């Protein structure tokens with residue numbers, strides 16, 4: 001089965017997400033991708049990836065991804081969080097990261113860890 005990966009980035013991390021996705025574009029093109037609204041829009045428009053978009057994070061997109069994860073539909077989360085900017089939906093962000101821990105799903109919250117996860121996933125996929 002194709003790896004099912006969720007991609008999420010806060011506003012100040014979106015350029016990093018695009019650069020990361022470009023680096024792994026060939027691998028990601030063979031995965032089933034889900035993203036929050038704005039992140040997904042950029043991945044589609046700028047990299048031509050096929051992405052299922054949820055709502056934007058502040059409107060509940062993190063929670064939608066969390067629900068998919070709890071249902072066993074997500075294998076890995078790349079969540080480039082912005083640790084320097086308060087987010088109005090902080091409880092939703094914490095809920096998603098907690099759901100990853102509850103269900104033992106890899107959750108990379110910075111580019112360095114995302115590279116490790118994506119490299120390993122591409123080796124075993």
Ligand SMILES: O=C(CO)COP(=O)(O)O
Nearest residue numbers: 036037038039056057058
């Ligand atoms: O806020 C987010 C994650 O918490 C990301 O949402 P967007 O991709 O819609 O900007």
